[in-house]
Each structure stands twice: as structure tokens, then as C-alpha cells.
Amino acid sequence: MKRSNTTGEAAIFRDVSLKSLKSQTGGIEAPISEVLTMLRDVSSRVDGEPAQTIKDAMKVLSSHELYAPSINRFRDADRIATQYYDGLIRLHHPARQRKRSVVDAHREKRGSHGERRRVSADVKNALENDNCWKFDILHLEKVSDHHALSQVGMKVFERWKVCDVLGCSDDLLNRWILSIEAHYHAGNTYHNATHAADVLQATSFFLDSSNVATHVNESHAVAALLAAAVHDLDHPGRGNAYLINTRQSLAILYNDNSILENHHIALAFQLTLQHNANVNIFSNLSREEFIQMRHAMVEMVLATDISRHFEYLAKFNKMSVIDVAEEQRDTNSLTICDMLVKCADISNPAREWGLCQRWAHRIVEEYFEQTREEKEKGLPVTMEVFDRNTCNVPITQCGFIDMFAREAFATFTEFAKLGELSDQLESNYEKWKLMTSQWTPSHNTNLIL
Ligand SMILES: [Zn+2]
Incomplete structure (x- = not known):
């Protein structure tokens, strides 16, 4: 019945x-x-x-957001997880976010026409082993006088024959990366050009793994490298929640949806295509090739929005690479690249301990400044745990690994056969855990030093 x-x-x-x-x-x-x-x-x-x-x-x-997860894996009592959730995912607005690619016409900046720098012996040495996971990008930042992005960029682009794929000259590509580099904010302790360089190097490293290479097509690989280079362009050192709460013009322009990510990629295309700048690395692509390259880059940069982390993770988990038709291979290639750039973006906890620690200090320092400003201006505090007067940094790092990094790395490194990265992440996690009981707020005074 x-x-x-x-x-x-x-x-x-x-x-x-x-x-x-x-x-x-x-x-x-x-x-x-x-x-x-x-x-x-x-x-x-x-x-x-x-x-x-x-x-x-x-x-x-029947749901409209098939890949948007309902998160119930942490208890309400878990303060760190709840704050990461509220500060980085929920962002004070109930609806899920949608992609947009409207160009921000109001913040147009002039592209710089940098001269090609001569590479000093120090820089040349620092660029050795740029295809290894142990590569020290912070040393390169120092010896290159904060030009790690253009330096490692040109080396990586050469390895992946980016000029050949784009049909552009080496000089043009160099002018482009210098222009991109100039539009990162050197004053940010974390979201600066060195972070972009780090993500680019990690992206190149992931693409190098043979299991990834088998499933990624050449134009997506190039799109992933370019997307990594631009993925945080013109980042103001404040998060999406802050931009929403302060009603910044960017938040209004992008309707509170993936505000920064939309801005990074929109500005990247705006700078690249603007007349007279002479940095259009896409000018020799056919209309169809350009549309595809642009689609892939937009998709990959938008995938770095941490508030959509679990959606992309679910998509990657559901992907099947066995006996797939040509069209599906292309879709898979893009899904893999989305995941790869995302993992590169949150790869600090999987780096060697010294680098892992220094990157953690940099991001925490940027969060401290945001909290200070929020309190000063009487704004809602995005993540209360990042208060310099009370923060236990090791606990926040364990929290980030528990919530975002562990599962993403376990899943991706299993696919890419890079299990040693997950081992490194677990070893770093244990180190942070051991440090929690000894940490006092006095440690927060001079984190960067
Ligand atoms: Zn980033």
C-alpha cells in the first residue's frame, strides 16, 4: 500500500x-x-x-547546491572550528555563493613596465631545486629583494613551456609577471607576492607528479600556473567577512559573493588585456583558445575561496578517472586543477617545519591586525581567537589542519601519490600540539621576527 x-x-x-x-x-x-x-x-x-x-x-x-556540504563534523563546543567556520565559511550570510566574473572597473591600476632584471648569483642559487617540495621560497624572497614571484615564475614558466603554449615571447611573459607582481601589496605580512610565488611553486610541483600529469591537459596545466600567480592579486590583507562588514565597494560590486576571489581574477584579466600596457600574453591565442584559457583560470581562482572548500573537495572525491570518455577527461582535468591550486594555496602546514612555522606566523600576524582594526572600529570580530592579547597560535594551527588541511591533503596526495606530504603535515601537527601548553600571549608580540 x-x-x-x-x-x-x-x-x-x-x-x-x-x-x-x-x-x-x-x-x-x-x-x-x-x-x-x-x-x-x-x-x-x-x-x-x-x-x-x-x-x-x-x-x-532536488537541492540547488549539490556540492555545498552541511557541515556537522565538529561539535558546537569546538571553539576554534566554530570560529574558522563562522569567519571563513559562513561569513554572516545564509545563502551559498555563486560564481561571478564582472570586471571591477573602479579599481583599475596602471600596469608596470618592469625591466628584465639580471639574475644575481645569490638568486640563481636560491632558485636551485625549485622543483622540490623542500624549496625555500622565503630565502628567495630575501635574496631577490621581494621578487620571488617573478623569479620563480619565469623559471617555472620555462620548465612548462608556457611561452610555446601561449605563442608569446619570453620578454612579454616576463613583463606580464612583473606587472602582476607589482599589484600585490608588499605591506601585507601574508597575502603578498611571496605567497603567490609559494602557491605557484607548489602548483608546479603537483603538476610534476606523474599521476597528476596523466590526467591534466596541457592548457589546463598552463592555466593552473597562471591562476596560481594571480590568485591573490591586489589582496588588501583583510578577509571577505571584513569587506562585507565594512561595506567596501568590492563587496557591493560582487554582491558579497567570493568578493576577493572575483576581484583577483577580474583584475588579472583587466591588467593583462588593457591597451597600451603591452603585457597581453593571450594575444596570439585564437578566440576559442582564449575563452577556454580564461574559463579555466577563472574557475581555478574562484575555487580558492575557502568558504567553498568542502564543495570542491566533494567534487574531487566524486570524480572517477577510470574508463572515461574524452569529454569527461576534460572535465576531470579541470576538477583536478581546481583541487591542485586549492591544495597549493593551503599547503603551508605540509611544508618543512621551519617554513610551516614562518608562514603560520605571517598569516596569524595579518589576522591579528584585522582583529585589532575590527575592535578599534567597533565592527563584528571575524575570528575572535586571533586576538594578539589572548591567542594560542599552536592551537589555531592544529585547528586549521583539523578543519581544512588534513582531509584535503590526504585525499589529494593519495591521488597524486605524494603521501610524504601528508606525513609532513602530521609531523608538523604533532609539533604544534606539543607547543600548545607552553604558549603564552607574550609570544604574540613579535611573531614575524
Ligand atoms: Zn592564497
């Missing part, structure tokens, strides 16, 4: 009545509505628990 429809079921059937819509619109049907129709047919032929399970599944599939 079939149960009578509840309101919930009625709602589902309204959703799946797209079949009737199909007849009206001449064959337009989304794949998901086909799946829902199939499930409804099956559910009408079974009774009891199986029928209910199918209905529950239909309810889930």
Missing part, C-alpha cells in the same frame, strides 16, 4: 514535473531532472523502506 503524499513529497514531484516542461519547451531537460524522473518511476514500483529511501534521495538531489 502506498503512503499518501506529504507536503514534502508534493514539493519533490513539483520539481520533477520538468518532464511536462520539456514538452512545452521543445526538448530542454537538465540531466538532474532525468535522474529525478527515473527515481520517481522506480519509487512508484516499490513500497516501504526502499520507497522512502528513494524519496529521501530525491529530496537531496
Whole structure:
């Protein structure tokens, strides 16, 4: 005997009545509505628990945000996790975010026309082993006088033959990376050009692993490298929540949705394409090639929005690379690159201990400054744990690993066969954990030094 429809079921059937819509619109049907129709047919032929399970599944599939997770893996009592969640994911607005690619016309800056620098012996030495995970980007920052991005960039681009793929000259690519580098804020302790250089080096390292290379196509690999270089362009050293709370023009422009990420990639294209700047590395691509390159870069930079972390993780987890058709290979290639740039962006906890620690101090310092400003201006405090007067830095780092880094690295490194990175992450985690009991707020005074 079939149960009578509840309101919930009625709602589902309204959703799946797209079949009737199909007849009206001449064959337009989304794949998901086909799946829902199939499930409804099956559910009408079974009774009891199986029928209910199918209905529950239909309810889930009827959601508009299939990859947006409902996070319930941490207890409310877990203060650090809750604050990361509120500060980096929930951001004071209930709806999930959508991609946008509107160019920010108000913050246009003139591209710099840097001269190609001669590479000193120190820089040359510091660039050795740039294809190793142990590569010390902070040493390169020092000896290159804060030009780690352009220096490691040109070396990485040469290895990946970026000029050949883009059909541009070495000089043009060099002018481009110098212009990009000049639009990072040197005053930020974390979100500066060296962080972009670090993410670029990690992206190149990941692409190098043979298992990744098998599944990533050449243009996506180049898009991933370029996306890594620009992924935090013109970052103001304050997070999305701060921009929303202070009603910054960027927040208004992007409707509070992935504000910074939209800005980074929009500005990158704006700088690249502007007339007279002579940095258009895409000018020799065909219209179709440019559209594809742009699509991939936009997608990858937007994927670095940490508030959408679990969505991209779920997408990567659901990907199948076995016996796939050509079209699916292309989709997989992009999904892998999204994940790869994301992992590169949060790779600090998986670096050698010395680097891991120094990067942690840099980001915490930037958060301290944001908290100070929020308190000073009477704004909502995005992440209360990052108060210089009370913060236990090791606890915040364990919290970040627990919440974001561990699972992402475990999943990605298993795929890429780079298990040693997850081992390094666990070893760093143990070091942070040991430090928690000895940490006092006095340690927070001069973190960077
Ligand atoms: Zn970043």
C-alpha cells in the first residue's frame, strides 16, 4: 500500500514535473531532472523502506547546491572550528555563493613596465631545486629583494613551456609577471607576492607528479600556473567577512559573493588585456583558445575561496578517472586543477617545519591586525581567537589542519601519490600540539621576527 503524499513529497514531484516542461519547451531537460524522473518511476514500483529511501534521495538531489556540504563534523563546543567556520565559511550570510566574473572597473591600476632584471648569483642559487617540495621560497624572497614571484615564475614558466603554449615571447611573459607582481601589496605580512610565488611553486610541483600529469591537459596545466600567480592579486590583507562588514565597494560590486576571489581574477584579466600596457600574453591565442584559457583560470581562482572548500573537495572525491570518455577527461582535468591550486594555496602546514612555522606566523600576524582594526572600529570580530592579547597560535594551527588541511591533503596526495606530504603535515601537527601548553600571549608580540 502506498503512503499518501506529504507536503514534502508534493514539493519533490513539483520539481520533477520538468518532464511536462520539456514538452512545452521543445526538448530542454537538465540531466538532474532525468535522474529525478527515473527515481520517481522506480519509487512508484516499490513500497516501504526502499520507497522512502528513494524519496529521501530525491529530496537531496532536488537541492540547488549539490556540492555545498552541511557541515556537522565538529561539535558546537569546538571553539576554534566554530570560529574558522563562522569567519571563513559562513561569513554572516545564509545563502551559498555563486560564481561571478564582472570586471571591477573602479579599481583599475596602471600596469608596470618592469625591466628584465639580471639574475644575481645569490638568486640563481636560491632558485636551485625549485622543483622540490623542500624549496625555500622565503630565502628567495630575501635574496631577490621581494621578487620571488617573478623569479620563480619565469623559471617555472620555462620548465612548462608556457611561452610555446601561449605563442608569446619570453620578454612579454616576463613583463606580464612583473606587472602582476607589482599589484600585490608588499605591506601585507601574508597575502603578498611571496605567497603567490609559494602557491605557484607548489602548483608546479603537483603538476610534476606523474599521476597528476596523466590526467591534466596541457592548457589546463598552463592555466593552473597562471591562476596560481594571480590568485591573490591586489589582496588588501583583510578577509571577505571584513569587506562585507565594512561595506567596501568590492563587496557591493560582487554582491558579497567570493568578493576577493572575483576581484583577483577580474583584475588579472583587466591588467593583462588593457591597451597600451603591452603585457597581453593571450594575444596570439585564437578566440576559442582564449575563452577556454580564461574559463579555466577563472574557475581555478574562484575555487580558492575557502568558504567553498568542502564543495570542491566533494567534487574531487566524486570524480572517477577510470574508463572515461574524452569529454569527461576534460572535465576531470579541470576538477583536478581546481583541487591542485586549492591544495597549493593551503599547503603551508605540509611544508618543512621551519617554513610551516614562518608562514603560520605571517598569516596569524595579518589576522591579528584585522582583529585589532575590527575592535578599534567597533565592527563584528571575524575570528575572535586571533586576538594578539589572548591567542594560542599552536592551537589555531592544529585547528586549521583539523578543519581544512588534513582531509584535503590526504585525499589529494593519495591521488597524486605524494603521501610524504601528508606525513609532513602530521609531523608538523604533532609539533604544534606539543607547543600548545607552553604558549603564552607574550609570544604574540613579535611573531614575524
Ligand atoms: Zn592564497
